[in-house]
Structure formats: structure tokens, C-alpha cells
Amino acid sequence: MSTDAGLVASSPGVPVGTSTAARARAPLGGSTLAVLGVTPFFLFSLLFLIGPTLYLMLGAFQTPDGSLTLDNIAGLFTPSILSAYKISIEVSLASAALGAVFGFLIAYAIVQGGLPAWIRPTMTTFSGVASNFAGVPLAFAFIATVGRLGLVTVLLNELFGVNIYRYGFNLLSFWGLTITYLYFQIPLMVLILTPAIDGLKREWREAASMLGASRWQYWRMIALPVLAPSILGCFLLLFANAFGAIATAYALTGSSLNIVPILLYAQIRGDVLHNANLGYALALGMIIITGCSNALYIVLRARSERWLR
Template identity: 60%
Template sequence: MPDISAQGRPHTTDAGHISFFRLYAHRIRRQARWLGLAPFFIFLFAFMIIPASSLIVGSFQDNTGALTFDNFIHLLKPNIVSSYLITINLSATTAVLGGLGGLLIAYAISLGGLPQGIRSFVSTFSGVASNFAGVPLAFAFISTLGRAGFITVLLRSIFGIDLYDTGFNLYSFWGLSLTYIYFQIPLMVLIIQPALDGMKKEWREASENLGASAFQYWFHVGIPVLLPSLSAAVILLFGNAFGAYATAYALTGGLINLVPILIGAQIRGNVLHDPNLGYALAFGMIIIMTASIIAYLWLQRLSSRWIK
């Protein structure tokens, strides 16, 4: 056997071999843990990073592929500005109303002392309802609150009330808002319930013990503690409504000038066809959504520090 150490290589004992293999196995094990996340990163790269990058690049190009800022200048056209305003208005309205409705339900099941069974039922229902959006939801509303919908007909035949004579229209801004609120409320329940569960009973008792009324407790403690979570939840609802496409398209067929519908029209290319303008519109959406996500994460961090 040649003397390895004599050849200038480090001399390793049996113990040295064992510790080397142990170290190597430990490193492999450590790296293998990341393998579990591989599908997520592949998905993220293929369906988010690449499309978003190509969209951003496309927004700075004209039809021939040359660099231009015209697409962004076109964003200032009145119909596009109005489209952004309507979308922001719809998203904000449904986020606030859905948030309020969801908060009341979540409060009732978390702090209202209702039986555990009701809490489980509402949580499960919220999980299902918050995902019930798009074309099925639009048709569900058409079949209940459309001109020939079940409830519309029922109200007319039994009570003699014509919903549409009262000014209600399912295919208008408020009709679309009502449809969005259907999935915004359960989403709010799911998001805000952990924050309400984190509200310690002892805070209420301590403030009561120090002579505070219920109003003083909510004014000084309850609302300030919940505010970051509430704001974060409303921002998430805003983002949820801002990106919704299928529900609005199936219900109004493009009657309401929303940004996602406008982007679809620009890229799909029926009458309007300017994919690069569509990319610029989408880039504007990305900026708004990114700002929402950053605000959401910051507020979540703030509230998790308090409610832990």
C-alpha cells in the first residue's frame, strides 16, 4: 500500500473518513430540504417571473419591437384613466363593504360566544364561498337577481315589487359590487378571524378592572390593536377585486370599463388590438398590486408583533 501522506496528500485516519462522510451527508440532507420547494420555484418562475418580465419589456416596445414610451403616454387617455378610476372605485367599495360584513361575522363567531359548531360551519362555508367566483358566480347571480332571476320573479309575483323599477340593476356598478361582495365577505372572515382570535380576553378584563367602559376599551385598545390587521385585510380584498376578470366579464360582458377587461380587449384583439398598450395597462396593475402587497406585508408584520 502506498503511503498517501508521503505523496503530499493530507493523512486521514478512519475517524477522519467517517467525519468527512458525515459532513458530506449532512450537507446533502440540508440541500435536499430545498428540493421540496422546487415545484413552487418552477411554478413561480414559469408563470409569474417570465410572463411579468415579458409584459414589462413589451410595455416599452411598439408593434415593431422598438423602444417607446408611447404606451405609457396612452395610459393618460380619458377612457383609460376612467377605467383605472372605475376599477379602483369598485375594488375599494367592495373591499370596504365586504370587509365590514366579514368583520361582523368573524367577530360574532370569534368573540360573540356562539357555539363551536356554528364557528366550524361558518369557517368551512367561508372557505368554499371565497373561492366561488368567476363565471359560475356570475350565472348564480343572474339566475337569482337577473331580470328573470328567481328572487326578482318571487318579489314581483308575491309582493308586487319590481326590483328593477327601484333602480337596481345587476349589470351596473352596484350589481357588480354586490356580486363581488359575495366572495369578499367570506374572504374577510378567513383573513380576520385569526386576528380576532388573538385578541386576549384579559385585555378587556384588565381595562374593565381599571374602570374603562366597553367604548373606552375599543377606542384605546381593541381598535388600535386590530387596525393593522383590519387595514391589511382590506388591502388584500382590494387586490382580490382589482384583479378579478371572469366574474365582471361574464356578468356585464364589458359594459363596465374595468382595467382587466380593457387589457383582455387589447390583447385578444377584436375591435381594439394593441398588445403593447395592454402590457402597459397590466404593468400599471402590477404596480398597484405590488404596492398593495407591500402595504399588506408591512401591516401584517406590525400586527403579528402585537398579537402574538
């Protein structure tokens, strides 16, 4: 984290960022004021964002009395914690992959499907709402829908005699959680991919078909390669999104589903791992996973922007 450098560089006064050219154009005076103007932001992010995060990351490599150790990291590789990471990663992968596929199909349908004009703004507006409709209320909605007494469960049973719970479906399980997460994952994908599909130029399709390409060839050799960084990047974003989520899962399953955020929640509440520093390691693992997928996302986004201008 280079923030310390930034802070140090910006605090002693004038020089930073005021090269001669910039100074010539900059409104006169007020450099001290400018430094004062940005100091609160850096101080705030140091105190309430970077500091606490670094504290945990360093704590993961320390014993309770402060000496360095790798025991906490090693402690992550116990069956119960590993299985928590495994389930978390599986749910995140499944909801991100399905979200990406369905989101792509919807985005394609509303942009290039030749549907009535009102469909697209309706869908994007709704996506804006649904991608923000997460947390505890979302869990309630799905309990009311496909819970044991939910409308869909009851209707399927009464109309078709199909009891989905007898077929092994359970809302408080891997698939239940995945289906619920999709409610905000798909709209997010739609919101991000719609502009990307807009960026597919008509000329490319025309040129392709003039050269004798079939629809399938156009998609496989032109459209998908152009869209691939967007889709992949968005997939990573959805992955990180699901991985850090806890409220929906907690309201849905209580603590019966062993995913990392819920384990960490229990650890913070009551030190269930009986080792505070192991909790830090748990947090470090989460940061590494979400950090990697976000970093990759940024790289891929830069790539996709090359084409879609």
C-alpha cells in the same frame, strides 16, 4: 426581481447556504443533488412566472420596433382607459371596504358573540367554500337571484310590488358587480380575521374594565388599534383580489362594463386598442396596482403579527 441573482448563486454548486455550521449539521454529501433539486423550481418560475411578467413590463416602455418610449404609459391617460381604471378601482374599493366591514362584524359575532358553539365551525367551513366559489358559476348564481327574472327580484315584485329594476338597480352595473364580489370577499375576510380576533386577550378587556373603561372605550382604544393592521391589511388583499378578477365580471356583464381586466381581455383577443404595446402598459398598470396593495399588505401583516401571538 432578485431571482436571477438567486439562480446564479444557486447553480454553480456548493457554497450557497452551506456555511460551516450548516455543513457540520447537514447530512453528508448530496450538495450537487440539492442544487439539482431546486433548479427545476427556479427555472420553472423564471420561464412561466417572472419571464412573461417582465416581458410585458419592459414592453410597456418600448415601441413595436423595440426602442424605448414613454408613449404607451402616456397612452393610458386617455378617457376610455382612465375610466376603465376608475371603475375597476371603485368596484375593488367598494367590495373590499364592504367586505372588510361585514367580514369583521361576522368574525366578531362568531368569535365573541356568545352564540351556540356550532355556529363558528359552520361559518368558517362555509366561508372556506364561499371564498372559493367565484368565477363564472358565481355570476350564474346572482343572475338567478337578483337578475331580471331572479327569485328575489320576482318575489319582491309579487309580494311587495317592489320592482328593484324600476328603482334603478341593475345587476350588470357597478353595484351589481360589487354585491356579487362580496360573496367571496366577505368569507375571505371572515377566514383571515377570525384568528386575529381570537388573539385579543381576555386580560386586556378585564384590565380595561378594571380601569373603568366602557365597552366603547375598550374597542376604540384597545381592540381596534390592535386589530387595525389585520383589518387594513386584509382590506388591501381584498382590493387586489377584486382588481384582478375577471371571470365573474365577464360572465355577468359580457363586455358591457368597462373594467380594466375586461378591457385587457378584449385587447388580447382582438387588439381593440390598435397598439400591442399599449396593451403591455395596461398590464403594467394592473401589476403596479395589485403589487402596491400586496406589498402594503405584507408590511401590515408583519405589524399585526407583533401583537397577535
